[in-house]
Amino acid sequence: MRLLVDLNISPRTVALLRSVGHDVVRVNELIPPSATDAAIVDAARVASRTIITQDLDFSAIVVLSGRRRPSVISLLLASSRVERVNARLEEVLTTLESDVEAGAIVTVEDERVRVRTLPVT
Numbered sequence: 266m267r268l269l270v271d272l273n274i275s276p277r278t279v280a281l282l283r284s285v286g287h288d289v290v291r292v293n294e295l296i297p298p299s300a301t302d303a304a305i306v307d308a309a310r311v312a313s314r315t316i317i318t319q320d321l322d323f324s325a326i327v328v329l330s331g332r333r334r335p336s337v338i339s340l341l342l343a344s345s346r347v348e349r350v351n352a353r354l355e356e357v358l359t360t361l362e363s364d365v366e367a368g369a370i371v372t373v374e375d376e377r378v379r380v381r382t383l384p385v386t
Contacts, residue, residue: 266362269309269335271318272298275347278354285355290314302326309335315365317354319345324370333368333383341374 268289270279282289292298296308302322309316315336316323323337338361342349357378361371368383 266358266365267312267314269295269305269312269314269316271305271316271320271323273319274317274340275350277347278351281351282354282358287358306330306335324372327383328370328385331384336365336369336371336383338365338371338373341372343375 266287268282268287270282270289270291272292274291276291279289279291290312292300292305292308295312296304300308302320303326305316306323306326310332313334315338317338317340319340321339324339327335327337340350340353342353353373353375357373361369361378361380364371364380364382370381370383370385372379
């Protein structure tokens with residue numbers, strides 16, 4: 266999967282995702298770290314990358330755009346400890362590949378995963 270990881274996600278998570286074969290870029294590797302959320306969404310769309318974040322603003326920006334891209338994976342976990350984030354991503358990412366390739370807003374919670382196909386109508 267081609268991923269753009271928000272700055273609120275640990276570099277250790279980026280390393281894990283790369284180690285299991287994902288093409289991962291952190292926001293600051295693609296655009297300035299001070300970029301707005303809208304600029305990050307634009308960069309992800311242009312680079313054909315799915316955003317992974319703990320920030321709900323990205324989902325709203327994508328939904329309001331009416332576009333099918335970029336997909337967004339939002340992590341809404343009770344704990345944002347690196348170990349928990351990494352374990353949950355390892356559990357769910359392989360099952361989400363076709364959804365994010367088609368265009369989706371994905372919410373990953375501790376016990377469930379919600380997928381909304383883009384564009385949301």
